[in-house]
Amino acid sequence: MITPTANTSGVNSRNPLSALVQIVTVAPQPLPILPTATPTPTVIPTQIPTQTPVALTLADYGVVLEGTWLQTERDEILLAAIQTGNALSSHGAASTGTAAFREVLQGVVGGQQRKIKFSRIANGLRVCITAKTPDGAEFSANIQCHSDVIMNQYTTVHEFGHVLVGRTTIGGISSYLTRIGDPDGNTSSLNRLLNSSSDFVMGVRGYTLLSGAVTDWQRSDPDTDNGWGSAGLWDTQSYYGSYQLQPPPVGAGTPTPIPQQRSIPKLGPCGDGAPTPQPTAMGSPFTFQQNPCTFPSWLIAPGSLGNVLEVEEAAADMFLNWTYSSFNDQLWRGNNCYSNGCNDSGLSGQARNQWMDTQMSQLFIEFGW
Numbered sequence: 001m002i003t004p005t006a007n008t009s010g011v012n013s014r015n016p017l018s019a020l021v022q023i024v025t026v027a028p029q030p031l032p033i034l035p036t037a038t039p040t041p042t043v044i045p046t047q048i049p050t051q052t053p054v055a056l057t058l059a060d061y062g063v064v065l066e067g068t069w070l071q072t073e074r075d076e077i078l079l080a081a082i083q084t085g086n087a088l089s090s091h092g093a094a095s096t097g098t099a100a101f102r103e104v105l106q107g108v109v110g111g112q113q114r115k116i117k118f119s120r121i122a123n124g125l126r127v128c129i130t131a132k133t134p135d136g137a138e139f140s141a142n143i144q145c146h147s148d149v150i151m152n153q154y155t156t157v158h159e160f161g162h163v164l165v166g167r168t169t170i171g172g173i174s175s176y177l178t179r180i181g182d183p184d185g186n187t188s189s190l191n192r193l194l195n196s197s198s199d200f201v202m203g204v205r206g207y208t209l210l211s212g213a214v215t216d217w218q219r220s221d222p223d224t225d226n227g228w229g230s231a232g233l234w235d236t237q238s239y240y241g242s243y244q245l246q247p248p249p250v251g252a253g254t255p256t257p258i259p260q261q262r263s264i265p266k267l268g269p270c271g272d273g274a275p276t277p278q279p280t281a282m283g284s285p286f287t288f289q290q291n292p293c294t295f296p297s298w299l300i301a302p303g304s305l306g307n308v309l310e311v312e313e314a315a316a317d318m319f320l321n322w323t324y325s326s327f328n329d330q331l332w333r334g335n336n337c338y339s340n341g342c343n344d345s346g347l348s349g350q351a352r353n354q355w356m357d358t359q360m361s362q363l364f365i366e367f368g369w
Ligand SMILES: [Zn+2]
Pocket: 036, 037, 038, 158, 159, 162, 291, 313, 316
């Protein structure tokens, strides 16, 4: 069990947006899909394996650690690689976990098998930032963590989810990220994943604004936070504030039924409504929602930085839950469901899992993995 040495490590560090800006200024080949920061969990639910893997090493997975890392962190990163490789292999990427990991998350450039680098940064925010270098010759990604970050396997797999976004990027567009943003693959529809009760799970929430825009992409139903393996960061005291959707203009025909007055609780490290210099720490982070960045998206236009960040962090957490088969038919908010969960009769967890299975299989075909 790792004892968090700095309970405050995440408190003032959840600032993925400014981290984004930093990366954008230095990235030699900036992509529209941006490197993103993952807040440091202040609660680290480490699960020590009952069997310590002795046969496999980080080198087997092409993982290189630079800088200072505790042995426990090295063990956690190896566990993350093993878990990820096994998930990819069992779904058909390659016959072994090591081969699947390397094929999907690293690839070969110029006849050379690439690697993934983990490095330390002493200054700046106490976060990990995954810099994707899809065209790099030696590394497919550089996962940079502040020296105060105590790495665990769940944060590591979340970062591998960001690597997958990079690995599925061609011409600046990630196929994986596109799928997350448009879960039903039909741009002419409402672009949402539904559960067995036809309730919203992920995608465009579907509140039509006066302008006609439907901009409120959500990683889960903001009222229930459904289908994840554990609760998301949630400040149970703070809300973005209620908002009143404007009625349609005169002569616009039958109004679309819309919620009239809603209060959306603050979720994730993204701050109020728009990127803020220092978002407030909200609640405790949980294993399977590492960065539940959520904006009240009626303020965030499609394609804006906030929207891209929200989708990107959901992509990383979806990969995390898929890797651990941890999607759960639970509701994490509303009716006192926070933070132990309530039964979700609509089976949102199964909906997420089945959706991810389908997308991953299609990505394997698309990229020849
Ligand atoms: Zn992240």
